[in-house]
Amino acid sequence: MTQNGVSSFARACIMGCPVSHSLSPRLHGFWLQQYEIQGEYTRREMKPEQLRGALAELADRGFAGCNLTLPLKEPALDLMDKLDESCRVSGAVNTVVIHEGRTTGYNSDGFGFMESLNAQYPAWDGGCVVILGTGGAARGIIAALRKAGAKRLILINRTQKKAEKIVEDLKLGQAEVAEWKNRAAALKNTTLLIHCSCLGMSGQPPLELDLSSLPKTALVCDIVYRPLLTPLLVSAKERGHPVVEGLPMLLHQGRLGFRHWFGVDPAVTTELYNEIATGVI
Numbered sequence: 001m002t003q004n005g006v007s008s009f010a011r012a013c014i015m016g017c018p019v020s021h022s023l024s025p026r027l028h029g030f031w032l033q034q035y036e037i038q039g040e041y042t043r044r045e046m047k048p049e050q051l052r053g054a055l056a057e058l059a060d061r062g063f064a065g066c067n068l069t070l071p072l073k074e075p076a077l078d079l080m081d082k083l084d085e086s087c088r089v090s091g092a093v094n095t096v097v098i099h100e101g102r103t104t105g106y107n108s109d110g111f112g113f114m115e116s117l118n119a120q121y122p123a124w125d126g127g128c129v130v131i132l133g134t135g136g137a138a139r140g141i142i143a144a145l146r147k148a149g150a151k152r153l154i155l156i157n158r159t160q161k162k163a164e165k166i167v168e169d170l171k172l173g174q175a176e177v178a179e180w181k182n183r184a185a186a187l188k189n190t191t192l193l194i195h196c197s198c199l200g201m202s203g204q205p206p207l208e209l210d211l212s213s214l215p216k217t218a219l220v221c222d223i224v225y226r227p228l229l230t231p232l233l234v235s236a237k238e239r240g241h242p243v244v245e246g247l248p249m250l251l252h253q254g255r256l257g258f259r260h261w262f263g264v265d266p267a268v269t270t271e272l273y274n275e276i277a278t279g280v281i
Contacts, residue, residue: 002132010039011062012261015046015054016069018233023279026068027254030056031266031277039262055096057081058226063260073100073107080105089170090140096256105246110138110144112253117221119252119268124219125191125262126150132183132209133197134163137223141196143170145250152176154185158197191215195222195232202226211235222246247277 014024020043028041047056050071058066068076073092077083080093087093088109093105117124129150131138136158142153153175157163163177165193178186187193194216199207209232214220214246220236225246251268259265 007037010037010064010261010263011040011041012039012056012064012066012257013044014067014069015044015051016072017045017047019043019069022275024254026086027272027276028258029250030272031254031258031264032262035262035264036264038261040127046072048072048201055098059098059101059103063098065095065103065257067257068094069098069156075260076105079103086110086140086143089143090137091169094253095258095260096262106256107140108253108256109140110147111140111142111256112249112251113137113223114144114148114254115225115242115255115268116249117244120248121242127190127191127251128152128154129192129194130154130156130187130190132156132193132195132207133158133199134166135147136198138196139166141194141223142172146170148213153180154186154190156180156186158254168244185215187211187214187218189215190218193218195220195224200224200226200230200232203214204247207232211239211241214239214241220245220261223249225250228277228280247273247280251276 014022022043025041025043028125049073057162073094075091079264087105090107090109092107095106095108095195097104126149129145131142136157154168155163156178158180160179167175170232198204218241220241221244222230222232223246224230228247252271255266
């Protein structure tokens, strides 16, 4: 028996190491209950050397797929039967769909960010976009912004060569790379500032950034969601900037896998945000 092409009892999970901190089981569990779907979403501690066998086991047991977190996202690239373009752009897999025993890898970073951005601040201006930090999710976000029509891109990273490599890999053409020491000055004409590094995250060093050169009309985004309102967003709000929080990006990212595994494109609502926010430490 199937519903929308999906088994009447579908199973998915998240794998990584560590994985106990993940909010994904709470997120997918909320949607499963809300839509009265017969299914389950669990977590599995998994090391990179175990991943090939684990994926095969999931396929054998009829799982619809899984999410992958660190340190599995890059090793998974070579283990997929098929890769979505989002994986080629980002260089990582964080969502796996299993159909008839074959795996397809997706990366939800760009999708999740753009859906969150458009939901929280649909009037965003891509005239001059500054990306602060070019690791992790930045590649997918940059590619999605370019596709959405962002005109001028300025990339800033503590290791400048990493930013330059993204410009080369993504064929960004006229994109600019600014030195980390000049990050404050690079904000002069910014319409959209996006923070993509781990700085300012709970347990990490602070992000030191002087916002005095940032135009008052600029939108400030932070993909960090621990804490929910980062020091960058607090400072930006005090200066009167509109801000976009990081947690909604995670919520929208979850939609990509959920609709493949369980046959429903779930809604991101205030009720959902409040439920998941209680799990943020």
